[in-house]
Amino acid sequence: MIFSLAWRNVWRSRKRSLVVIGAMIVGVWSLIFIISFYNSFYVGFSNNGVQYEYSHLQIHHPDYLTDPNINWRVQDLDQVSARLERMESVAASSYRQKIPGMIASAKTSAGVEIYGVDTEQEAATTLLSTLVVDGAYFEGITRNPILVSRKIANKLKLKIRSKVVLTFQDLDQEITAASFRVAGIFESKSPRINEGVVYVRQSDSERLIGGNGIHEVAILLDDAEDMDEVKHALVGVTPSTVRTYRDIAPEFSLMEQSSATTQRTLTVIIMLALLFGIVNTMLMAVLERTREIGMLRSIGMHRGKVFRMILVETLTLGAIAGPVGLALGYITVQWLGERGLDLSRYSEALQEYGYDAIFYPEIENLTYFGLMITVLITAFVGSIYPAIKAIRINPLEALRKL
Amino acid sequence: MAVIEAKNVSKVYNPDKIPVRAVDDLSLKIEEGEFTAVVGPSGCGKTTLLNMIGGLDHPTDGRVTVGGEAIDQLTEAQLTDFRMHNIGFVFQSYNLIPVLTAKENVEFILLLQHVPKQQREDRAMELLRKMGLEEQADRRPSELSGGQQQRVAVARALASKPKFILADEPTANLDSHSTEALLDLMAKMNQEEKVTFIFSTHDQRVIEKARRIVTLEDGRILKDESR
Numbered sequence: 001m002i003f004s005l006a007w008r009n010v011w012r013s014r015k016r017s018l019v020v021i022g023a024m025i026v027g028v029w030s031l032i033f034i035i036s037f038y039n040s041f042y043v044g045f046s047n048n049g050v051q052y053e054y055s056h057l058q059i060h061h062p063d064y065l066t067d068p069n070i071n072w073r074v075q076d077l078d079q080v081s082a083r084l085e086r087m088e089s090v091a092a093s094s095y096r097q098k099i100p101g102m103i104a105s106a107k108t109s110a111g112v113e114i115y116g117v118d119t120e121q122e123a124a125t126t127l128l129s130t131l132v133v134d135g136a137y138f139e140g141i142t143r144n145p146i147l148v149s150r151k152i153a154n155k156l157k158l159k160i161r162s163k164v165v166l167t168f169q170d171l172d173q174e175i176t177a178a179s180f181r182v183a184g185i186f187e188s189k190s191p192r193i194n195e196g197v198v199y200v201r202q203s204d205s206e207r208l209i210g211g212n213g214i215h216e217v218a219i220l221l222d223d224a225e226d227m228d229e230v231k232h233a234l235v236g237v238t239p240s241t242v243r244t245y246r247d248i249a250p251e252f253s254l255m256e257q258s259s260a261t262t263q264r265t266l267t268v269i270i271m272l273a274l275l276f277g278i279v280n281t282m283l284m285a286v287l288e289r290t291r292e293i294g295m296l297r298s299i300g301m302h303r304g305k306v307f308r309m310i311l312v313e314t315l316t317l318g319a320i321a322g323p324v325g326l327a328l329g330y331i332t333v334q335w336l337g338e339r340g341l342d343l344s345r346y347s348e349a350l351q352e353y354g355y356d357a358i359f360y361p362e363i364e365n366l367t368y369f370g371l372m373i374t375v376l377i378t379a380f381v382g383s384i385y386p387a388i389k390a391i392r393i394n395p396l397e398a399l400r401k402l
Numbered sequence: 403m404a405v406i407e408a409k410n411v412s413k414v415y416n417p418d419k420i421p422v423r424a425v426d427d428l429s430l431k432i433e434e435g436e437f438t439a440v441v442g443p444s445g446c447g448k449t450t451l452l453n454m455i456g457g458l459d460h461p462t463d464g465r466v467t468v469g470g471e472a473i474d475q476l477t478e479a480q481l482t483d484f485r486m487h488n489i490g491f492v493f494q495s496y497n498l499i500p501v502l503t504a505k506e507n508v509e510f511i512l513l514l515q516h517v518p519k520q521q522r523e524d525r526a527m528e529l530l531r532k533m534g535l536e537e538q539a540d541r542r543p544s545e546l547s548g549g550q551q552q553r554v555a556v557a558r559a560l561a562s563k564p565k566f567i568l569a570d571e572p573t574a575n576l577d578s579h580s581t582e583a584l585l586d587l588m589a590k591m592n593q594e595e596k597v598t599f600i601f602s603t604h605d606q607r608v609i610e611k612a613r614r615i616v617t618l619e620d621g622r623i624l625k626d627e628s629r
Contacts, residue, residue, distance in 0.1 A: 002513075008501035223420020295497040298458055299558075300514050302479065396458045399493065399570075 002305070006312035013285065020281040025138045027270045028325025028375060029332065032368075034324045035263050036333045036361035040341070042262035043141045044356050048250055051127050053190040053195050054245035055094070055218035056227050059234065062241045064215060070099055071301075072211030076238040080217060089226040090219055097205045098215040101168030103198055105149070105156035112152070112196050115164055116205025125220045128186065135160040135184035138201060144184035145183035147199040153185045162187065166200070170209045178208050189356065194284060229265045234292065266369075271378045278382030286390045293390050295397020303391040311380065318379030330368065336361045405565055405598050406432040411464035413450050413621075422612045424450040424499055426621035427464070432566070432600060437582060439601045439612035448602035449570055455600070456489050456568045457481045469565060484575040486514055490559025490597070492569035496551040498543040504530060504554045511562045529557035532594075533587055549580025560591055564582040566598035573605045585611045 010017050052057055059080060064072035074080065077095070084090050097116030102109050102177050115122075119138045123129035128147070129137040141161065148158060158164065160182055167177040180200060188194050205213045221227060227244050233243045246252045286293070293306060340358040413425040414469055427445040432438060432455075440448045453459035454466050457473045466473050468488060484604035485491075498507045517525070530539050531551040535546075543551050552572060559567045569588075573581040589611060592599050601608055609615060617625040 005499070006435065007501065012501055176465055291495075291497065292499060295491075296499075297482070298456070298485060299491055299511055300482055302482050302514075305514070399458065400452075 002309055003312060006309055006316055007048065009285070009289075009309075009313050012192050012283060013288075016281055017058060017317065018285065019318055020277050021279050021324075024274050024318065024321030024375065025325040025328065027274045028322060028371060029328045031267060031270050031371060032326065032329025032363060033332055034266055034330075034363070035367060036336070037359065038263055038361040039363060040359040040361045041081065042255055044359060045255060046354065048189040049249060049252060050220070051187050052131070053126075053193060054248055055125055056221045056224055057219040057231055057234070057236065057242060057244055058248060059217040059240050059242050060215065060217075062239070065241060068100060068215075070097070070169070070209060070213070070215065070277060071214055074217055074240045076240070077084045077214055077217075079237045080234065080240075084217075084219065084232060087222060087230060087231055087233065089221050089232070091222045092121065092122040092220045094118065094125035094218045095202075095214045096122075096218065097202060097209070097213070099168045099209060101166050102355045103152065103156065103241065104165045105158055105162065108155065110152060110155060110196070112166075112198050114168060114205065115197055115199045116202040117199055120201050121247055122199070125218050126190075131186040131188055132184040135182065138183050140197075141181045141183040143182040144204050145201065146180035147184045147186055148182055149194040149197070150185055150187045151194045152196075153182070153345050154196065158182050158185070166198070166208075168209070170240075171211045171213075180204075217272040223390070258266060267374065271374060274375075275378050275382045278314060278379060279315065279385055281317075281384060282310065282386035283389065285313070286310060286386045290393055290398050293393045294395045295392065296400060298395035306391050306393075309386045311383045311388050313381030314379045314386070315376060318375045321373040325375070326368050326372060329371075330364075331360050333363050403405050404431040405434045405436075405469060406430070406463075406600075407467045408451070408455065409465050409467075411451075411454060411461045411466060413447070413454060413459065414462045417462065423621050426453070427462070428618075428621065428623055429464075430553060430616065430623065430626075432598060434462060434565075434598055435592070436587065436614055437599045437608050437612055438614040438616060439603055440616045441609055442624070443607055444604075446618040450620055450621075451618070452568050452570055455548050456491065456554065457485050466484060486511065487562065488565045490562070490564040490567040491553050491569060492552070492559050492572045494571040494574045496555045496559070496575075498551055498554055500543050503540045503542055504535060504546065504550075504557075507543070507554055508557045508561050509614070511558060517564060517576070525561055526557070529555070529560055530620070533557050547580070549560035549583060550574055552576060552580070556584065556588060556591070560595060562594070564597065566600060569599065569601045571602065571603055571605075572601060572610055577606070581605065602620055 059074050061072035061074055061125055084093050099114040099116065101114050103112045123137065132147065133150065138147065146164060158166065162182045164182065165177050165179050167175065168178045184304055193215060219230070221230060231242050296306065337360050340360050343357050344357040361363060408428060408430045411425055412423065413426050415422040415424055416550050428451065440451060442448055450459065454461050457476070473481065473484060501509065502510065505526045508529055509522045512522040512525060526537065527539065530536050533556065535550060538546055542597055544556070547555065573584060576584060585608060588599055591597060601612065603609065604616060614621060614628045
């Protein structure tokens, strides 16, 4: 009957209870929306980083990291290659030559990093082949084709089939130059690649630098969860440095941490707001029932039971609001997760930071469970002060008010 | 045998500032099965005396024993238990729980005593039947008249078969018809359930029904007459 009494007491002041329940529902819903939106930011940023720029893992000669010189090539490449082929979790890998150099058109020149790639490997490892917005992916030009970004093309006033000259040092430290024709213009999601990377065929870059060493192995996995496992497996194969994309670009970890911190902070702020609402509501409920609680105490209701009654009433508010807020949040996330949240009006600014214009909010199932627990804990904490007030009611003083 | 014994009981409010002696060196014995009215003008100490007998207030001096047990020696929790098992309270303003039905209100004290559900329901219905409220069992207090609510309150007070019932101005808010009906019922319960009733009252109709009348003045017993 305590539960039945608590349930009926909740609805004794229907409007007041509905207001606090409504506030809790809105709080839980908005928290889910914000968390899922933050997740979409992070996941989108992270996916773009993996798909367009870093892949999951990269291997470099240890000295290449401090001095990106073409002489620092990945060691024991055959063993690395053999190991990668045996690993089921590896979806694709791209073996790249990376040569610092200059690109020059008839109008101007710019410093770039020349990626000599196996076109099939690169297409399987990154989304480069899908990013070509003008021309074709290494097609249409038979001799020395090159892919340049839209940004470089604009800067150097390049069009498809425009001629450019790449200048760089070969393995003998001699300055060498070769002319290329633009086969395709791409738009990457990576600001760094848009800014200063051009792609040529590896057969061409090998011929021009006078050697076939590989400076970077990029590895794409089927599941990012396997990243550390694959990394450890490769560390035993080559003395070269194996790094995850998080090791390479600390901004991913930083963003993940700041996203988690922001989510936690928002959760605390929203729950604090709810806490004050709950305390206020329950305090009013207790003060309104001073006489009744005094009567209950005088006929033999122990303080513990009075405390429990107020606690159950408050938890009932949370138990109603929590699932409704979660359900609304779940529906919202599912709906937006399928359709996406279109922020294309800010697409230029977002692109500058490596984001897509459309975000797909997502949230882990465990987060719903965690939020439900958080709501109940908030309700529990919110019940303590009113419950203490209730058990401190002196039955005699309460009865004198009769 | 005395169910209640108050021996040289005094109650002083504000002892350090302006002392108010609500009950002054009062001694009183209430025997089992009595139907006693404590009467007197406002401020004579009726309610204070009932509160001390009911374990809701502690005497400044003297001792109150119920069934031989000195209740002023009990801890807070023991007093709560004591009230639950030994005393039925009837209040001037009925004080039913508004969200419970008449039957649930009667059952409530049995619930606190962990009486099994079936027994609770049987006892509640038995008492409501005796109070002539069988058909109102599922109604909430707001759906009952003042007289009916006070009858539910008496049923609630009787539910746990207490040693005695303390009724503080039970008829103060009732019309004459309801007062008459309530007093008849309480007298009947006094006979049938062998429960001791102690009232504080101004109401002449209650005084007329009482078999013992204790008159207080300035916290002392002015007159104690049985009939």
